[in-house]
Amino acid sequence: MRDIDGRAAAKALREEVSAAAERLRGEGVLPTLAVVVPTEDEGTAWYVRSIARTADKVGLRCKVEHLTDPGGDEIAARLRELSADPEVHGVICQTPLPEGVTLAEVGWYIDPFKDVDGANQVSLGRLVQGRRSFVPATAAAVLELLEREGTELSGARAVVVGRSTVVGKPAALLLLAESATVTVCHSRTKELAAVCREADVLVAAAGRARMIGPEFVRPGATVIDVGTNPTPDGGLAGDVDYEAVAPIAGAITPVPGGVGPVTTMLLLRNTVEAAELSQARS
Ligand code: NDP
Numbered sequence: 001m002r003d004i005d006g007r008a009a010a011k012a013l014r015e016e017v018s019a020a021a022e023r024l025r026g027e028g029v030l031p032t033l034a035v036v037v038p039t040e041d042e043g044t045a046w047y048v049r050s051i052a053r054t055a056d057k058v059g060l061r062c063k064v065e066h067l068t069d070p071g072g073d074e075i076a077a078r079l080r081e082l083s084a085d086p087e088v089h090g091v092i093c094q095t096p097l098p099e100g101v102t103l104a105e106v107g108w109y110i111d112p113f114k115d116v117d118g119a120n121q122v123s124l125g126r127l128v129q130g131r132r133s134f135v136p137a138t139a140a141a142v143l144e145l146l147e148r149e150g151t152e153l154s155g156a157r158a159v160v161v162g163r164s165t166v167v168g169k170p171a172a173l174l175l176l177a178e179s180a181t182v183t184v185c186h187s188r189t190k191e192l193a194a195v196c197r198e199a200d201v202l203v204a205a206a207g208r209a210r211m212i213g214p215e216f217v218r219p220g221a222t223v224i225d226v227g228t229n230p231t232p233d234g235g236l237a238g239d240v241d242y243e244a245v246a247p248i249a250g251a252i253t254p255v256p257g258g259v260g261p262v263t264t265m266l267l268l269r270n271t272v273e274a275a276e277l278s279q280a281r282s
Contacts, residue, residue, distance in 0.1 A: 002149075002251040004224070006141075009148050010261035014058055017265060020272045021059040024279070031275035032061040033090040033116065033268065034082040038070045038101075043230060044094050054264050060271055063088065072101040076109040083111035089278055090116035090271035095166075104165065113277055116270035118170065127173050134270050139170035141262035142203055142224050143178070149251055151201060151222050153178035159196050161185045161212070161239070162205030167226055171203055192216070204239035212240040220250040226259050 021031050033055060035048055048064055055062035065082070067074060075093065082091045091114045093106055107119030115123045118136040126133035146153060158180040162168035172184045180201065185192055187206075196202055196216035204212045205226035217223060227239030238255030246252050253259055 001246050001249050003246075004145050004149050004222075004251050004253045004258060006145065006253060006258040006261045009145060010265045012148075013144075013262065013265040013269060014054075017060075017269045017272055018058045020269075020276070024272065024275050025059060027279070029275055029279055030061050030087075031059075031090075031272050032063060032088050033092070033271040034063045034065060034085075034088045036065050036067065036075065036078055036082070036091070036093045038067045038075050038098060039094065039096050040068075041096055044096070048094060051264055051267065055268055055271075058268055060268055070098065072098070072105060075101065075106045079106060079109040083109065083114050086278070088114065089275040090114055090267075092117040092267070093119060113281070114274050116267060116274055117166075119166075124165065124170070127170060130177055134274070135174065136166045136170045137263045137267040137270065138167050138205075138226060138259065139174055140266045141259045142171045142226065143174045144262055144266060145224060145253060145259065146201065146222065149222065151251075153180045153201065156180045156200040157183075157198050158201040158203065159183045159185060159199035160203040160205065161189075161192070161196065162203075162207070162226070164205070167205040168203075171205065171226075175201070175203075206239050208239055209237040210239070210241040212245065214241070214244045214248050217245050217248050219248050221248075223249045223252040224259065225253050225255050228255060228260060 052062040082088050091110045110120050112120050112122040115134045118134045123133045158175045160168050160172045163184050163186045172182045175182045193216045197218050201222045203224045209229035225238035225240040229237045231237050236256050
């Protein structure tokens with residue numbers, strides 16, 4: 001069994017992103033990511049601090065905008081304003097959103113050219129069509145890790161557990177674009193373990209701590225664990241029971257240290273790309 005080292009992948013990406021950011025700064029452009037935070041959620045606050053810290057290290061500006069008790073209209077208006085700001089290159093909106101507001105609704109107000117976490121329907125539509133677009137960073141991180149691992153995807157059987165618009169569906173579309181044969185599972189899937197056992201590549205994105213045990217995994221399969229579930233002791237558990245699955249898997253991502261660090265770097269790489277795009281269009 002090989003551990004798929006997300007921190008090492010993030011380090012390699014960091015060099016790439018730093019170099020691109022430095023080039024842009026040399027041309028008078030400070031790549032800037034705006035993060036709208038419409039929640040007091042502690043997990044979200046932790047994630048946003050981590051994005052801001054990493055951005056600082058690679059030479060990007062991160063502009064965090066906290067909104068207190070906002071309605072959908074206020075969030076939409078802020079996203080629209082930030083999208084119109086020529087000094088902002090990437091715009092993202094954090095979740096959880098207030099009751100009754102969906103990311104699909106407010107994501108519409110992010111300019112597709114600045115939609116670095118793929119929240120706008122236009123970005124997702126382009127992904128469905130197999131055209132170039134910004135892809136949700138977590139889904140892109142799954143593919144980035146598989147690619148760096150050298151996993152053969154063409155013709156491989158891939159099973160994704162989870163069908164959310166931010167993780168499961170875009171991950172499935174990206175795997176399909178690589179010519180994998182993809183099955184998407186969810187809470188109504190029957191005989192989930194048996195379906196998962198068919199996978200050469202198993203992506204767990206259900207948000208259920210350690211639900212994927214050894215009975216879900218075909219010996220030698222590559223297992224990508226997207227889950228980040230808070231544990232009572234303040235730690236983080238994946239969706240995969242790592243201790244039990246690792247001896248069977250061919251390769252597996254740990255949590256923490258797998259998908260998470262790569263997600264943050266891809267968000268920043270997308271921001272640099274958006275800055276390059278805005279430069280090319282001006
Ligand atoms: P959602 O809650 O939006 O979606 C969860 C999906 O899993 C749903 O499609 C749901 O099915 C399915 N599901 C839930 N329980 C089961 C079950 N018992 N069996 C089969 N399917 C099930 O979560 P997200 O997609 O936003 O996130 C998934 C996980 O990824 C979470 O742990 C989250 O914290 C993590 N995450 C990690 C990131 C990172 O950078 N590492 C970034 C973003 C998320 P149904 O549709 O039927 O309800």
